[in-house]
Amino acid sequence: MEITKSDKDIQGVKDYIVLFIYIVINSLFIIKYGENYNIPLLVFYVVAFPVFGLLYFKINLRTVVYKSLFFSGIFCFFFISIYLNYITDGNSLNVDRWSALEVGIKAILNGEYPYNIPDHMGRESSNLPVLIIIGMPFYLLFGSVGYLQSFCFLLFSYLVFKIFNTYKERLAVLLLLLFSPAYLWEVYVKSDLFSNFIIIAGFTYLVWGKLNVKKISKPDLVSFLAALVMLTRLSSVIPLIIALLRKFYDFNAKEKIRFALLFILTAGVVIYIFFQNVPDLNTFIKHNPFMIQGAKQPLFLSIxxxxxxxxLSFKVKSFYEVICWSGMLLFVCVFVAFLIYIAKYGYTNTVINSFFDLSFFNMSIPFLLISIGYGFFKNNHLRQ
Structure with missing residues (x-):
């Protein structure tokens, strides 16, 4: 397919928008958590980021240098994240994502209803069933769900290795992750949100790049995995729709029915396992994760x-476009809610006093990182 100059110009604008979003998200975390040094840190970050980026593009080293830095960076940060999780007392944190996940795991293992039990901050879990399942091995084997972050970091590193062709590209994306204040905050507070969307990005790559849904006659595995991914977090529906809806539309009638039935059956079984111990209907209505997650913004905006x-699902033509639009739309979802909070409560309450949870912006970062790598390194492969 021939790419016109106009297409290239539009693509270039999109690439810089994605990069700008990445900088904005990380700047918000610096402003909030930089304490007395937030302004100097912010100035340094905003100035140093483009300077380092230009130098990285201009300087070309031997492949072995990039390769060594890439793998040593993965090795070092993996063990640093494990050590950080080990020495950090989760109960001392004012963030309860790890605690909410562990509460859900303990409840399921004890045959209890997981959504009306308070965590260490007195709040109830809003984690959907499959995220609780994903966290179980780390709680059972290592005693903490915080280690989920470390192993999802390895998953993201593997995705970067598979998606990009050269070690210079791979190292660039890895550095964007490791020098992201938003991601480092996630690791420190043992949050599962970033890990959740690394898994979703991995599923998107698997479906688009490997299974090639359009060509397989029995997409059972895709349907099964899509149902599981959707039951990790409600907002996962955005990348799922963008990646799969057009593919589903292209199926014949028999394939559509088979896909839909298996999707519903998988979701139904998982939901039954998690909600079978609910005491009564009133408890379910007042204490369920769907209501908690869905209450973040007005219903008409979600629709x-x-x-x-x-x-977008009927417009995207490549894996890059799926990832890029997923990241941007996830950002818009959170940013609009963020602006609503600022208009309602003011900047100080929204940001400084934590009326709004900035970590929601991290849903988009795994997609943004891959998009930045594609946009600035793989321009010749965008429409393959």
């Missing part, structure tokens, strides 16, 4: 984002 995702 609007789904409509946009449907539209």
């Amino acid at each position: 609007l984002y789904i409509v946009i995702a449907v539209f």
Whole structure:
């Protein structure tokens, strides 16, 4: 397919928008958590980032240098993240994502209903069933769900290795992750949100790049995995729609029915396992993760984002476009809610007093990182 100059110009604008979003998210974390040094840190970050980026593009070293730095970076950060999780007392943190996940795991293992039990901060879990399942091995084997971050870091590193062709490209994306204040905050507070969307990005790559849904006649595995991914977090529906809806539309009638039935059956079984111990209907209505996650923004906005995702699904032509639009739309979802909070409560309450949880912005970062790598390194491969 021939790429016109106009297409290249539009693509270039999109690449810089994605990079700008990445900088904005990390700047918000510096502003909030930089304490007395937030302004100097912010100035340094905003100035140093483009300077380092230009130098990285201009300087070309031997492949063995990039390769060594890439693998040593993975090795070192993996063990640093494990050590950090080990020495950090989760109960001392004012973040309860790890605690909410462990509460859900303990409840399921004890045959209890997991959504009406308070965590260490007195709040109830909003984790969907499959995320609790994903966290179980780390709790059972290592005694903490915080180690999920370390192993999802390895998953992201593997995705970077598979997606990009050269070690210079791979190292660049890895550095963008390791020098992201938003991601480092996630690792420190043992949060599962970033890991959740690394898994979703991995699923997107698997479906688009490996299974090639359009060509397989029995997409059972895709349907099964899509149901599981959707039951990790409600917002996962955005990348799922963008990546799969057009593919589903291309199936014949028999394939559509088979896909839909297996999707519903998988979701139904998982939901039954997690909700079978609910004491009564009133408890379910007041204490369930769907209501908690869905209450983050007005319903009409959620519907609007789904409509946009449907539209994008019929427009995307490559894995890059799926990843890029997923990251940008996830950012918009959170950013609009963020602006609503600022208008309602003011900047100080929203950001400094934590009326709004900035970590929601991290849903988009795994997609943004891959998009930045594609946009600035793989321009010749964008529409393959």
